[in-house]
Amino acid sequence: MEPPVVLVKTWLVLVRSNEDQEIKEHALQLLKDKIGDHKAISIFMRKHGLS
Secondary structure (H helix, E strand, C coil): CCCCCCHHHHHHHHHHHCCCCCHHHHHHHHHHHHCCCHHHHHHHHHCCCCC
């Protein structure tokens, strides 16, 4: 089951932000835990029009 797109958008914003490195790493780990590796994340992003 895929995570909600709005939640993934939030994680992506955090990963790309100027936040503390720990916050960015945590958001990336959540993406990996819920979606998979970088390739799976990329596929999810294309599927849902996220860039």
